[in-house]
Amino acid sequence: MRKIVVVEFITIDGVIQAPGGSKEDAAEGFKYGGWMGPYFGKDKIAGEEMQKQMKKTAALLLGRKTYDIFAGFWPQHATEAEGWPQINNITKYVVSKTLQNPTWENTIVLHDTEELKKLKDSDGPDLQLYGSSNLVQSLMEHDLVDEYWLKIFPITLGQGKRLFEKGTIPASFKLFESKITPNGIVFLYYRRDGEVKTSDIA
DSSP states (O other), X not given: OOOEEEEEEEETTOBOSSSSOTTSOOGGGOOOTTTTHHXXXXXXXXXXXXXXXXHTOSEEEEEXXXXXXXXXXXXXXXXXXXXXXXXXXXXXXXXXXSOOSOOSTTEXXXXXXXXXXXXXXXXXXXXXXXXXXXXXXXHHHTTOOOXXXXXXXXXOOSOSOBSSSTTOOOOOEEEEEEEEOTTOOEEEEEEEOOSOOOOOOO
């Protein structure tokens, strides 16, 4: 069985929309695209930690919009200097009902949640999911997320697509690694840890 690992850039108030650039996703009038740039671009420790995550990627799981963004950039930038030299060679799974004949090499289209569940139950490398705000809601709703690798930035936006929205279910997670960078970016690594437990403090 494979693990599904959700890898997200996220603000203090939970926004994950368009962290890397103004043209990524301007849906619903979002005007803060590129919000991570001023923090991430000048933080050597954050860059090293991010490259460590990317080098662990052996298979990608993406929603259609994030897939299109990646497919428009990475085929020409898959170098050691960019930190993701293997991305063209690994398998990219994209969940879409409309994508046909993808041109990015090693792409496999999944059409629904049932196909995704079968993929998760199969043998193979773990699946890293980046961005994909709509897909991640379905993953959470069906309890398919095994780990969260979150990069929390010291900023609030007050608008935008959030990570924990309609798909969120009650679930416990265990922190297994963490790091704080000079610019205040907090890297948190959580692993699924059963059901929610409650007790009275008194």
